[in-house]
Amino acid sequence: MFLRNPVEEDQLNNSLKRHWAIEVYDEVPSTMDVAEEKVMATSSPLLILAKKQSSGRGRQGRVWESPEGGFYGTYAFTTNSASTSFGGFSLAVGLSLVRSLGIDVDLLKLKWPNDLVSHDGRKLGGILIDVKHKSNSTIALIGIGINLLKISTKNIDAISVEELSGKLLTPIRTAMMLSDGVFETFNIFLEKEFSFFKAGWLKCSYGYNRRFVVESGGDCVDGLFRDIGNDGSLVLETREGPRVLASGHIKRIYAADD
Numbered sequence: 001m002f003l004r005n006p007v008e009e010d011q012l013n014n015s016l017k018r019h020w021a022i023e024v025y026d027e028v029p030s031t032m033d034v035a036e037e038k039v040m041a042t043s044s045p046l047l048i049l050a051k052k053q054s055s056g057r058g059r060q061g062r063v064w065e066s067p068e069g070g071f072y073g074t075y076a077f078t079t080n081s082a083s084t085s086f087g088g089f090s091l092a093v094g095l096s097l098v099r100s101l102g103i104d105v106d107l108l109k110l111k112w113p114n115d116l117v118s119h120d121g122r123k124l125g126g127i128l129i130d131v132k133h134k135s136n137s138t139i140a141l142i143g144i145g146i147n148l149l150k151i152s153t154k155n156i157d158a159i160s161v162e163e164l165s166g167k168l169l170t171p172i173r174t175a176m177m178l179s180d181g182v183f184e185t186f187n188i189f190l191e192k193e194f195s196f197f198k199a200g201w202l203k204c205s206y207g208y209n210r211r212f213v214v215e216s217g218g219d220c221v222d223g224l225f226r227d228i229g230n231d232g233s234l235v236l237e238t239r240e241g242p243r244v245l246a247s248g249h250i251k252r253i254y255a256a257d258d
Contacts (some may be wrong), residue, residue, distance in 0.1 A: 004051070008172040015176055019183045020047050024172075027052040031074035032130060032143045039076035039139060045183065046076040049175055069149035069160075071125075071174040075142040075182050079190060084138055087246075088194025088232025090114040090129045093142055095201050096181040097125070101174075103165045109206035112225075112234050112250065116146070117206050121253065122159035123147075142182060148174065195230040202228060207253045212236060216248030 009024055016022060021044040028034050028050045035048040050072050094110045101108065108124065111117045116125040125146035132139045147160040148169050161167050169177075188196060202208065207225050214221045214234065221243050223236030234245045 005170070005172065008170065012172050012176055016047070016179050020045055020179060022047045022049070022175075025050040027054060029054050031072055032128065032141055035074040035076040035141055036130070036132075036139065039078060039141075045078075045186075047073060047175065047179060048076070049073045049171060051171065069147070071144065071146040071148055071169075071171045073144050073171070073175060073178075075144070075179070075186075077140045077142075077186055079138050079140070080136065081138060081190070084190060085193065085231070086129065086131045086140065086189075088197070088228075088230070089131075089140070089189055090127045091201050091228070091232045092185050092189050092194055092197040093127050093129070093144075093182065095197050095204060096185040097127070097144065097146075097178060098204050100178045100181040101161070101165075102177070103161070103167075105204055107164055108204075110201060110204045111206040112228070113232065113247070118159045118164055119206075121206065122157055124159050124161065124164060140186065142186075144178070146174065193230070194232050198228055198230060210256055211254040212250055213252040214245055214248040214250050216245045220251065221245060221248070 004026065013022055021042045030053055031048040031050050035046055039046045052068050053072050090113055094114060094116060097116060098105065098108055098110060107119050109117050109119060114127040115123055117123050125144065128143035130141040147158060148162065148171065149160055150162050151158045151160050161169055210225055212223060212225050214236065221236055221238065223238035223243060225234065226237045227235035229235055229244055234248065236243045236245065
């Protein structure tokens, strides 16, 4: 597993100090919680990076498993606008990650709404967005977890950067690869929202034109994945007509020939 490397951490700070305040930990309960607590005390965007999390946060209150051997980080921004719409922001961040990791797009895909997966659907990473509106400002937290090293053979639904591409990345090296793209994505999104990123996201999407079953709002919706809305909504073509899902959990994606 990874040991703290002061030389590598100095390289991280030197390469990113123009945009970021950076704090690196051996272990925290959750990088999201630490970032939320500390972001208001700095004038710069903040990156909290940990070798391990004991209570990592996933979507819908789930626990994100965070053993050593992965990238666990939260990027935190503040903006003076309290009215910014962040619909589709997790998708825009996902596109940034795919481009920054430098893995062939035929191998690495984006699964709606917030997962990085291999071409055969195994999960490589995930994104959690938490936006908190204050009276005259907004805090945006971007939690990112990525499997870097080979996964236990017991978990057949997961894959790592090492297994997918052969790259051996440390969390610090991964942060150096990702951070400029996250910074740029946030600032472009504030001005242009998700519509600017939509075409690129669709090119990297997993399951396009395939049949999805999605649990959303207590219903199971069955239809063909045809599009993404300008707010990041999933558009399915069902027997009753188009269904637009702002949120949901994909329960099944059928094979292309089903």
